[in-house]
Amino acid sequence: MFIAVYEFDVKEGRESAFRAAWVEVTEAIYAQCGSLGSRLHSTNRPNIFVGYAQWPSRAQWEKDHVLLGEGYERARATMRDCLVSSKTIHELEVCDDYLQSEAAER
Numbered sequence: 001m002f003i004a005v006y007e008f009d010v011k012e013g014r015e016s017a018f019r020a021a022w023v024e025v026t027e028a029i030y031a032q033c034g035s036l037g038s039r040l041h042s043t044n045r046p047n048i049f050v051g052y053a054q055w056p057s058r059a060q061w062e063k064d065h066v067l068l069g070e071g072y073e074r075a076r077a078t079m080r081d082c083l084v085s086s087k088t089i090h091e092l093e094v095c096d097d098y099l100q101s102e103a104a105e106r
Helices: 014-032 059-064 070-082
Strands: 004-009 036-041 048-055 084-095
Touching: 004 014, 004 059, 014 036, 014 048, 014 070, 048 059, 070 084
Parallel strands: none
Antiparallel strands: 004 048, 004 084, 036 048
16 A cells, blocks of 8 residues: 655645645545545644545556546646645555554443
8 A cells, every 4th residue: 555645835814725625636536546535634833734645556646647527627726726835745655554443442
C-alpha cells in the first residue's frame, strides 16, 4: 500500500471553500482513479492543512489519470484558487499496519 502526504497552505478566509472543494476533488479521485480515499487534517496553524491519500500501490498513484466531470473541474479550480501553495511532503510505502477503525473495548 502506498501513501502520499500533502501540505496545503490556504489563503486566509478561504478555509471553508477549500475544504468543500477538497471533498469533491477527493471523491472524484476515489471514483475515477482507483485510490483508497483520503483524509484531510487541520493543524495548529489555521491556514495549513495536511492531506493523507491512500493507494493500492505507487504505480496506481503514478498513473496518468484523466478525471472527468464538470463538478470535478469546478472543484479543482476552486481548490487551486484557495491555495497559497501545496506540495507533496512524503511518499510512503506501508511496511507495518495496525491502524484500526474503532477503539479497543476496555
